[in-house]
Amino acid sequence: MDGLDDIVEEFLVESHENLDQLDTDLVALEQEPDSRERLSSIFRTIHTIKGTSGFLAFHRLEEVTHVGENMLSRLRDGALELTPQRTSVLLQMVDTVRSLLASIEATGGEGSVDVSAVVAEISAAMEDTPAPAAAEPDPAPAEVVVDVLAEVPAQAAAAPAAEAPEEPASAPVAEVPAPVAAAPATAVPAPVVETAPEFEAAQDGEAAPAADSGTGQTRRAVADSTIRVDVDLLDELMLLVGELVLTRNQIVQYVGRSNDTDLVRASQRLNLIASELQEGVMKTRMQPIDHIWSKLPRVVRDLGLQLQKNIRLEMEGRDTELDKTLLEAVKDPLTHLVRNSVDHGIEDADARIRVGKPAEGVLTLRARHESGQVVVEVADDGAGIDPVRLGAKAVERGLVTAEALTRMGPQDILQMIFLPGFSTAAQVTNVSGRGVGMDVVKTNIESIGGTIEVESAPGRGTCTRLRIPLTLAIVPALTVECAGDRYAIPQISLQELVSLDAEKAANAVEEVGGAPVYRLRGELLPLVRLTDVLGLTSDRHDGHVVIAVLRSEGRRFGLVVDRVINTEEIVVKAVGGQLKAIGLYSGATVLGDGTVALILDVQALARRALRTESSDRQESRAAALQAVATDAERQRMLLAAIGGGRRVAIPLDTVTRLEQVRTESVEKVGNREVVQYRGAILPIVRLDRHLGAYGDSEREVLEVIVYSDHGRSVAIVVEEILDIVDGEAAVRSDIDDMGLLGSAVLGDKVTELLDVRAAILAADPAFYSTHPTTHDSLSAAPHGASLLEVSL
Template identity: 40%
Template sequence: MAFEPDNELLQDFLIEAGELLNGLDQQLIELEQSPDDADRLNSVFRAFHTVKGGAGFLEVHPLVEVCHRAEDIFNLLRNHEIAMNSRIMDVMLQVIDVLNGMFDDLRAGQYPEAVSPAFLDEIEGLARQSDEPAPGEAPAAEPAAEDEAVVAEDDAFDRMLADLDAAESDQAPAAESSGAADDDLITDDEFESLLDELHGKGQFQAPTPAAAPESEAKASAAADSDEITDEEFEAVLDELYGKGKAPTAAVKPAEAVPQPKVEPAPKPAASTASASGSGKPAAKAKPAESAKAAETTVRVDTERLDGIMNLVGELVLVRNRMNTLKTSFENEEIASVIATLDMVTSDLQGAVMKTRMQPVKKVFGRFPRVVRDTARTLGKEVNLELEGEDTDLDKNLVEALADPLIHLVRNAVDHGIEMPDDRETNGKPRAGTVLLSAAQEGDHIRLAIQDDGSGMDADVLRRKGVEKGIVDPDSAERLTDQECFELILHPGFSTKEQISDISGRGVGMDVVKTAITKLSGTISIDSEPGLGTQINIKVPLTLAILPTLMVIVSGRKYAIPLSVVNEIFEMADKEVNVVDGQATITVRDRAVPLFRMTDWLALRGESPGQRAETDQVVMVQHGAQLMALVVDSVIGQEEVVIKPLGELLRVVEGFAGATITGDGHIALILDLPGMVRRHAGSRGRNRLRSVA
């Protein structure tokens, strides 16, 4: 059976129920850590119930079967008939995986297959377990506070009945029926029943003539409804008990306490509760307010946002062109208009970028499950801490960062955190901690993965690098600790002696580095033996519009991503030396590798560039290493729109794309990591000796 992929009801269900399902992973892990959290337990129960309801409406029966059984288990947990333990959590996490698979089928337009009866029986079997927790687990905390609240509610209800009995002993039935109130207003039939109980059937007399005009006005106001207002009911109470003598003392307890056990017969107590003039009516206003707030949002297809962003990008190019032409006009009015266009374009660019932003917690929400599963597989105890979940990031970056971060978090648990017994021996808590944080720094986002594990030993990494042929022994001796840490980013490098399902193949960190580089980001590693490791990732807020430094090399313009630029200085007064065949320049008593960009970017037939007094040096960050790039001149900073290269040029390393500059020419955007891989090898070093 197939679904229409563009079915509007199906798409709404997939979006809304999918959001609930995405949040369940993290909620379940939090619930395992605090099983007595009634609010979170109710939230999980409601999520399964909502998904089941939508699936039932669409007649997706396999989904309904799974959700219904999961809902039953959480209902038993809510009622304290069973206790939370790791077995329940393991099965429920499997349920989430099964539901995600079904959602994938629905998104593809396919009817999901029914789950095996054995899995359904496994879920149902959780309901037959003992209330005792699994071995090694602490028993769930008794909901003492909840029991006290129930007792308080019962006492309040008893006091209400006693007050009504004291006011009029023959009106007890009416008072008892007040507990069934679940609305602010009662119908005419319920009101007539109340009058019959108070005065005897047919014995109630109409209001006095003096009150008739007022009663008629109120009656006409309610003519179109079967319900009476608070004022009408208060008038009746005044007539029954005398003005101001109605038993309002019993009202307040009734307001705050829902009475599920009372017979749901007539509902006069609903109006009794409203007689206080505040409380229930105010409470009813909240759903209306939330409904009004919900109407202020609208779902927009991401393709439309991408289209708008592309148009804004073109507008940015026009703005840059206008700014370049502004100097050729000797007209203040034209210059003022161009300045206004510049300001409005910048504001529009910022507004459109915000529509594409998503909180990074969309990615962070996956990691509690990742850490739990990895730690259980390895027999470790690990706590995950999240910071900066509300930091906003371009939606494309949010999706692209998911896989690299999963690699890094798994590595932190596998390589970083020690076994519980080893941690105790070293004076650490048995449970290790992994901290995942995000923060905005200017026009970039900094992500950090930090653990309090064993850390990395630079000497061990040097030895491994030599063993695997990544560096030669002489070069390894000259590596700084920071450069040793960078060795783990090389393909095939791993400190694990045995290959497992989680690590040991030496491909994870290489994949991370490649993915971060594609996002125009940087990655750095810092570690200290015995204390832990921290990995920092820096990526731009958006990939659509990129801040760059425009430079001229061999008479042509090139754009260097501003995120990798450290500083700029003139070449004239700098001394160049050659160390081990590599040209270097001394900057603040530090030798930095020097490369002339004309050698890298010269066209066929062009002679290599020679040193000139006007040369300028751009210091860039390549991983943990600083590099000095010699260019003919620096134009300045410019925001550019990245345009993809054609099929023939995509295979050429060293170029991230192209853009149109302010003067209307095309400039290539440099991909420095790719440029270094292509040119800074042994073949390139021999040519660069002529730099001095």
Template identity: 35%
Template sequence: MAFDADDEILQDFLVEAGEILEKLSEQLVDLERHPDDSDLLNAIFRGFHTVKGGAGFLQLDALVNCCHSAENVFDILRNHKRKVDSDLMDVVLETLDHVNAMFEQVRNHEELTPAPDALIAALDAFAQPEGDAGQQPADLRQDSPDDCGDITDDEFEQLLDALHDGGDAAQGQPAGSGESAKASAGGAGDDDITDDEFEALLDQLHGKGQFAGAPAAGEPAADASPDEQASSGKGDDLITDDEFEKLLDELHGKGGGPTATDSGKVPGSGPSSGAAPKAPAAKAAAPARETAPAAETTVRVDTKRLDDIMNMVGELVLVRNRLQRLGAASEDEHMHKAVSNLDVVTTDLQAAVMQTRMQPIKKVFGRFPRVVRDLARSLKKEVNLVMHGEETDLDKNLVEALSDPLVHLVRNSVDHGIEAPDVREKAGKPRQGTVTLSAEQEGDHILLSIDDDGAGMDPEVLRRKAVEKGIYEQDVADRLTESECFNLIFSAGFSTKEQISDVSGRGVGMDVVKTKIGQLNGQINIVSELGKGSRIIIKVPLTLAIMPTLMIMLGDQSFALPLVNVVEIFHLDLTKTNIVDGRECIVVRDKVFPLFHIKRWLVKNAAREDEPDNAHVVIVAMGTKQVGFVVDQLVGQEEVVIKPLGRALQGTPGMAGATITGDGRIALIIDVPSLLQHYS
């Protein structure tokens, strides 16, 4: 492997090929639904071809061979010599998996693991025409309007043969004649074509001297026209787009160049009759080449640098909070104005830096068509995936963190939700089920939903399973609301599957999903209707770096409650509480909330006899469950920067991190789900 090549070139390859491979996964699944889409076939062909070209430049032979075999398959498909079917797609998708694996090895500077020989052989078999219908003459294939890909290796070998086969092409014989086929099959073309040879080839097509550059003495060539002198007399030996397109037309036929548009017309090419470009056009092209190239509008920045900048902005937010607190205590008007201006600038800077860290959630959504396709095929189900809001932006760290939970939820919808085609038909539904994945921004949060039109969930079955597994006693299970029953699926070890398979049935996973969403300061909720389908709704903050919180006091210590968990706040007479199932509760608007004195959990030496008769109660929510926290004092809302706990405090139950408050104190950030799970 040529990892000793210029690192900048390698990085360019990783960026470009990475984007192409992400797109290929979606395109291949889309192709199975639209097998006759010529644009899609050409796009996939170009994708494999581009990755192969970059890999060849870096001498990544295993990756080149795999992409070349895949490229050959799509060359056959786009020339209508074979039809797309599920068996072919299975092989191509497996090939893409190996290409992705090798790409990761390139990224990690590891030795490449070639694709299995059996897989390459299967690809090569699919690269052969299917039946006699595909055996069309080469000239017809070249003239086909669908063939808008790049020049092939064989065609480039023909160009070389025109130069090396003893001058046949110089006498006017077509470049594809003679021994070119034999040279292509025999591996000719190991030697690079020289500049002089390429100029000679252009001379054969366009006439002597047109691309020869300025003569040594500075005088125009004797056989050049005035217009040709104008275009070449300054020593500019660059070939124009028009001239290169004409060269490709000699090989492919009209409309076959690599930049052909959907309609088959090549931008910037000559007239459709195939005539050479007129001299004035060549003359007009010269000034365009002399103009300075446009300035770069983008800069590639390492993500660590973005994280560092975000940390510094976080520190600035803390300083702003401190100055706001000091400014409020001052009567100096100029001080108030300066702090107010600082607040505006800091807020704008914070938003701008956050925007640089944003990525479209399409980065996550892009993998789901393949996940659904493979799982539906293994389960013998028919499932259509619909996606909305793919361009919704959120913090790059969240994009990465949401990937695994969403994959699990989508797989769960296909496996548990969507019924088998025959079962759906008997229920009066279409044989094909639908899973809908949606994303939208709501204020400073992102709403994600996974919908399916499957069987839905039966609350009675869930209650029975909860009792069987010892999660609840029968009388408690009977009092569960439907919403609480649906949320039972997030309990560890809970599963309604009678049969354990390699997909599901062990009750492992959904509890991990809920824990992961909780770690992101998010919420997850389920709505379901028996026979109609289910919807899972996830709400997560736009960013993990800066969090709006409600600052509270327990004794003389400060704590921060994530605002996303806070539902409402009220003052309460603690002498008017009730006891239900041995737990202290309060009734608010005919709703019963369990009540927790978190000061007893979090503050050392907190004595019950010191507790007042009146206190503030903060109602917090985790999914559909709501409880009341008794607090001593409400300080107010404040944006905080989350700092990780020190090594000695890491893993402290109920704590998500720490921050510095506006008055300079250190406050612990409460992790509500973890707090309740550990103490209640």
């Protein structure tokens, strides 16, 4: 089926299924010729094939089914009486259709299949007496064709063909019912003989049998390559696989405590088979997202005409697959987002031309797999969302105070479009503007375990991003314990785990604005204690703190639990109405040891713990977090050794990423060293040479600090990354040297303070030629957060 259009392929599959049913129905119809129900079913089937073949421009197929449809229509209406001879020509029509389908599948077209003979026979069979008598001999040649093809395996094809005219002297005409009864099993119409050379050309002498088997193989390639399965059956199969996974988890956990080598080996085999079976069953439920995207071009086209806008729809990642259940759940939210972009996002042609944009707006749909999720984006190149206007609307509606608005960043303001009843539409239309859309979209996406984010640049456009789990049935999860009970956290929301001993926890966990926070590699992380949320008392009293770093709605927070148990694949079970009403659980599961664990709803946890406090406390904490974060960024320093016992301190906000590169990958451009990095060429400065330390130059792997800004990057090579420390309380000195800003006592040792700007210019003298040259540009760099991915 390679190379066939998807529509043609689907047509072939359905048509072969219909033809098999037609064979059975036509023969059965002889036994009950007055069955109007069976006649209507046969008529509908032929009508469907005829209509689709006309749409696909298969004219001969349309011609033969059209004349067959005419006969069936007259039979159904009682204008004709079903006779064995008429049943025979209808069966010949079915075989001719099958031959045409075989040709379409093999060559993409109808080939040289001739339908004129069978069309003439059907037309003659519809005529009143004496027309049927004139057409009566036709079954005989059909019987001859059967005999000829049957003898081909034993004789040369030409010999029986030559003898064929002598055989049927008087045979079938006298007893018509006999060949008719055999027709479904053996009769092959003349068109098959005519097409045989086309399919047999490559078989060198064994034309007929090759054609027969070849046609069978081609048939299997289409009709038998797919099977229609009821969705309820797939759901039941998924439930059984889920139970198998639960049993597998229990067995693996039990066998892990055993010393029986054979038992361990058998459990490993069971684990592998269960995983492969689970993956296979899940694949049966996966469908391309194009199944719902295919309806959107019409939506965009009609809505664009209605609003008098010229809009082009582009789609990327149409073959990205998603569980069928989730696909249905995301259909309506996605349609709403598309309509919203057409109505609110993209301007009309005149407005676009006035601001220098092309008259045609572009709406882009993107889908991709990313970290166990499906990411779907709806992006437009329209006017974007103005945070100032959005904030003013929120104040006007009493959703936020003017004072609180001044403390909110642009991203926080954008999130307000998801508030119930919020709309920026100038007027209500039949498309949107009633304020009942985006909050419903968010609720629907979160109900299937997904998240929604919005990004916008005024004048350039808006991008709404959906993050959806691949499936809801079986998901990897982290099992934790709190107050003696087990809970599961879907790993899709988990970023990392942090364990603090009592001493470190006492110093690292602080109170800011009445809320606990933790300094995680220079970033302040709001903490939520699961015991507080659930109203329980922790059974851990040793001072240790275990933090699960989670991400929800674009923000990170730390969930404090008593202890981490393990990670395993869990089978999601629905919870009852009472538990669902609590709003903290998305389901339940049975763990490997047989205990039941509730699955935490991370989005609900984040909303309840971080967003349901009083507005005064929320504003106070937000302001304090921002102030402390700013101080922390200014004070945090990265310590690095540069050789000769010397070490330097580099402001953490000037660090984009820590990397390791092999010495052999360093190349030269003139007198400068460079390295290829992420598709770019980075200039290198070695701090030991830059500061006159001259460390070990024979290392195979170089420790590199990458700094990037405004699309340019440099690589600063050090001997070793030591630590990240606070620089606020350091004893400082203005004693400096070339390339230094001074020195300070950090970690009980005198540490040189690197002049980062001078080091960057040593690597790339033109680095600041296209953007601000003040040292503030370093502290303003937004890249320090990426260091969070690096484990020191």
